[in-house]
Amino acid sequence: MKRLLAVLLVLSLSGCGYNTLQSQDEQVKAAWSEVVNQYQRRADLIPNLVATVKGFAAQEQQVLLGVTNARAKVGSVQVTPETVNDPQALRQFSQAQGELTGALSRLLVVAENYPQLKSDKNFLELQSQLEGTENRIAVARRDYIEAVRQYNTELRTFPGVLWASTLYHSSKPMETFSVAEDVTRPPQVKF
Secondary structure, three states, rough: OOHHHHHHHHHHHOOOOHHHHHHHHHHHHHHHHHHHHHHHHHHHHHHHHHHHHHHOOOOOHHHHHHHHHHHHHHHOOOHHHHHHHHHHHHHHHHHHHHHHHHHEEEHHHHHHOOOHHHHOHHHHHHHHHHHHHHHHHHHHHHHHHHHHHHHHHHOOOOOOOHHHHHHHOOOOOOOOOOHHHHHOOOOOOOO
């Protein structure tokens, strides 16, 4: 009889939701790591893009300086897997990335004013890489938001709500990643 109870207890705990919460927590962290990875890829492309534009647009130093400063600010924000559990750190990261996105948009607007630059092979390749990276960032953010949604749903539904409050170390919902409002508006191109 004791063995039967033990087997039933083990079987009931295997479907309890604790493992689901653990798996979803790890999925959120993995998705966040991919977001950070794609932002790092973008940051790595920026010096090449700035150097290419700099050769054509020497008088646009303010825009180039803005991109360089925004990239430096992004580099100064410390990002760890625990960032997803710290709403203030997540907002700081989001704000720094938003500033960099805005600076890159202004840089590309400046590039529009230089026909030779727009047709330069290096610039076109870098611009293509940057566009691809921006698409990868969007996909990584979408995947992260979906992982957070699944995790937060599990915390609020049965049986996850029971296990989150009794066994799981953190029963607080995770923050989703949002983009600064000024980044969502496209830059103005004026000739």
